[in-house]
Amino acid sequence: MPNSFSVSGSRQEGISVLALDGFLDAHTAPAFEEAIEKEVSAGHNRIVVDCARLAYISSAGLGVFMTFIEEVREAGGDIKICAVIPKVGQVFEILGFNSLFEIVGDIPQAVARFAHSRAEGG
Amino acid sequence: MPNSFSVSGSRQEGISVLALDGFLDAHTAPAFEEAIEKEVSAGHNRIVVDCARLAYISSAGLGVFMTFIEEVREAGGDIKICAVIPKVGQVFEILGFNSLFEIVGDIPQAVARFAHSRAEGG
């Protein structure tokens, strides 16, 4: 589909990794929101969002990060973003997300960033 | 570019291999025509057109094959077509090109088809 987008989840060392694939816009953001919501509801507050296959993001996609970041941080977790392609990276940057979110090179780096932080709730 | 198309040529065992890449339509057909014209003018009448990276063809692209096939066959050569993806293959088929042109799986097969035919002029 032209507006194709999918999220697939996995668990690594007690961390939830959500891999985004395709185009994240106002049409597809609900699918991403649902996926994060599911993790948070399950008490999984340490989340890595793998953007390696994310081709596009609009503010509707950024909105999903905004909605959940406070909640997971208050629960001792975080949402770390990794493997962003330049086209997507410039969107994070232009809206100042670089100083508000931890954005790193790949999944292992993102996972490692959780190593020194406190254990999460669940 | 949205209408991107390119042709690259090489010589193998006295045969000209033209590799097509991208979208072959009324906008880009002149580039293909020029490439074949160049071979024919140089007396290279044994031509393989490699379609492995050809994503699309319209009748303007088919027209280029039609223009030159008689000329190269009269000169003892041929234009053999190879490595066609299904989307492109159905266009050849629907217009009956399958019975008028030799369409084979890959470059080596196309080259081999020339092995038993008479030597070309140049």
Place this chain on the structure above:
Amino acid sequence: MVANFERTFILHVPSSTENLALIRGFVSNIGKQAGLDENQVCMIEIAVDEACANVIEHAYGSDRTKEVVVRAKLSDDTIEIQVEDTGKGFDPASVEQKEVTRLIQERKSGGLGMRMMKLVMDEVQYNMKPGERNELRMVKKLKRP
């Protein structure tokens, strides 16, 4: 996919073969929304590409200041495409459809476009008012699973 109501899409582009890719992208997206598979979508792309290439080359004689209009209407069981121009028009009935073997003998590079449209679409119908509004209407039935 939400259906049950007709959806109309319209695209206006300058009359230049450069815009055939844009036109195909438009048609392709709509074909996918109609639930067609990749090969079927490609067939509709080609029909519209041929129709628009003819308008650009024949109706407007490559005058890039003119405009090509493509309308697509998506309903539950058909995709209907109209290509419109204000160019010189022609009489489609007077166009001789030669066999490919004959075109090859005559070393022709053209003469396949209209045949392609007819082979691919379920209905192909011209409606000519030269200089005012020439219209080519093509319909593809959607065979829903």
Place this chain on the structure above:
Amino acid sequence: MVANFERTFILHVPSSTENLALIRGFVSNIGKQAGLDENQVCMIEIAVDEACANVIEHAYGSDRTKEVVVRAKLSDDTIEIQVEDTGKGFDPASVEQKEVTRLIQERKSGGLGMRMMKLVMDEVQYNMKPGERNELRMVKKLKRP
């Protein structure tokens, strides 16, 4: 690339977020024709995506029977895009632009669209006639090499 004359492109699509991809494809093709690089093209795609998403969600309240119109005008030194709707309109001046940090504290999922457009385009200008014709005009200057 042939320039030296203005080229106009128009796209009409049903008001549905499903069509944002089609709209982006339209804008992307035109951006490439304007000679913009991949990242610049993406920025214009986003600005138009944001504008159209706002029309679909706010101006039309997700009424899929309505229509979104995108006009693009390409000249030698600008790409000008107009997004038009006949929806309820709004007063852009009355929209408070909150800091991202504040949106985050308030757990908002929105509030970035208009900012995005302004950050990306050189001109962003609303012209409202609610229910009749609301128009958002955005201009990007082309810095030719």
